[in-house]
Amino acid sequence: MDRLLDVNDLHTSFQTYLGEVKAVRGVSFHLDKGEALGIVGESGSGKSITMMSIMKLLPENGKITAANIKFSDRDLTKLSDKEMESIRGNDIGMIFQDPMTSLDPVFKIGSQLEEPLIKHKHISKEDAKEKVIEMLKLVGISSAEKRINQYPHEFSGGMRQRAMIAMALICNPKLLIADEPTTALDVTIQAQILELMKDLKTKLGMSIILITHDLGVVADLCSRIDVMYGGMIIERGTTRDIFYNSKHPYTWGLLKSIPNPQEDIKQRLRPIDGTPPDLLKPPIGCPFSPRCEYAMKICLNRMPEAFKIDDNHFSSCWLNHPNAPKIDKISGGDIKNGK
Incomplete structure (x- = not known):
């Protein structure tokens, strides 16, 4: 497949009054045309900062x-x-985490969607209006002719998210970055939004990077996961x-x-104990080792x-490593005994 995006050895840091926060440390990945890639991890793992770095949308520090x-x-x-x-x-195009703060509350939805068309495609306001109505219908917003004259606060949470998707897609981008696109939505709307993205990927032939902390969200949409x-x-x-042969304790x-x-026996969900590493002073070893039940001396x-x-x-x-003890990741075997 043709390569669309290739990120090599990306480092992003922030200067604060406490010191340098090394938020992204040597990230490399690629994305092919028409492919969907999922990037998953806890809050603070560097997912959003990686995408903001690619877009060059970082603060001054x-x-x-x-x-x-x-x-x-x-x-x-x-x-x-x-x-x-x-x-x-x-x-x-990019879908940001919170559509209510991403949409300007003092401008109507229609004018906010028309702006990128006029700026990038150099078309008239009348043509831009027609394209906006068409795009709002494509993302599943009914009565689009009426909705373009409404403000963001007149939209429900699901409709605002759909409007954000329409804004991200209005210029037919080659790449769509979706940063936690379903976080603030209930499960029914989540399913609709994900199905919509999957459908638009097929119709428009675009590539998608989906950022989330929920592995379940990426299962149906993405072919690869980082x-x-x-x-x-x-x-x-x-x-x-990742789902059936993962090799990392995290x-x-x-x-x-x-x-x-699909589990036959009901089991309690197991949270990951501990907290993410302090990136003011990143660990010299594996960043997950302080929280890992299988950690060895070399890991630290x-x-x-x-x-x-x-x-x-x-x-x-x-x-x-070939010389590492063998463990049973399902039952959580005892690494000391090599089980």
């Missing part, structure tokens, strides 16, 4: 260093702010690899914390390499 970030053969790290403006909303923790990608693989923890309706002192499980599956965990 943010600093980005990367070998390169290639999008359609253009290196985004070398583009000026004006050149990036021509890409944001045009070639790359698991982030402590500002790093600690496991990557196909969706089937991924096991995420899977155990979501309900499985040396960062694990990305061990190759197969051609598309990699896991940064010392348990994948």
Whole structure:
């Protein structure tokens, strides 16, 4: 498949009064045309900051260093702010976490959706209005002709999220970044939004990066999943690899914390004990080792390499080393006895 996005060795940090916060530490990933990639992890793992770094939407105290970030053969790290403006909303669309704070409360929905069309596509206001109505209908908003004259507070939560999706898609971008697009919605609306994104991906042939903390959300939409923790990608693989053959204890923890309706025996959900690492002083070893029940001495002192499980599956965990003790990740065996 043709490569659309290639991120190599991305580092993002923030200067604060306490010191430098290393929010993203050496992240590399790729995305092909027409593909959907899921990036999962707890809050604070660096998912959103990674995407904001790609879009160059960081605050003034943010600093980005990367070998390169290639999008359609253009290196985004070398583009000026004006050149990036021509890409944001045009070639790359983004759905932000909270649609109520992302939509301007003093402007009508129609005018907010018309603006990127007029700016990027250089069409008339009348043509832009027709395109907005068409897009609102496409994302499932009824009475679109009436809705374009309403303000964000007149929309329900689900409708605001659909309006945000319409805004992100209005210029037919090559890439859609969806940052927790269903977090504030009830489960029924969540299912509708995810089905809508899946349908639009097929109709428009665009690529999607879906950011979430919920593995269940990415199961049906994404073909590959990258698991982030402590500002790093600690496991990557196909969706089937991650769900049925995961090789990192953090991924096991995420899977155990979501309900499985196919389980014959009802089991309590198991939260991951502890808290994410302090990225003011990142650990020298595996960032998950303080919370890992299988941690060994080497985990605390040396960062694990990305061990190759197969051609598309990699896991940064010392348990994948040939000399590591074998464990039973399902029953939580005792590592000391090599069970």
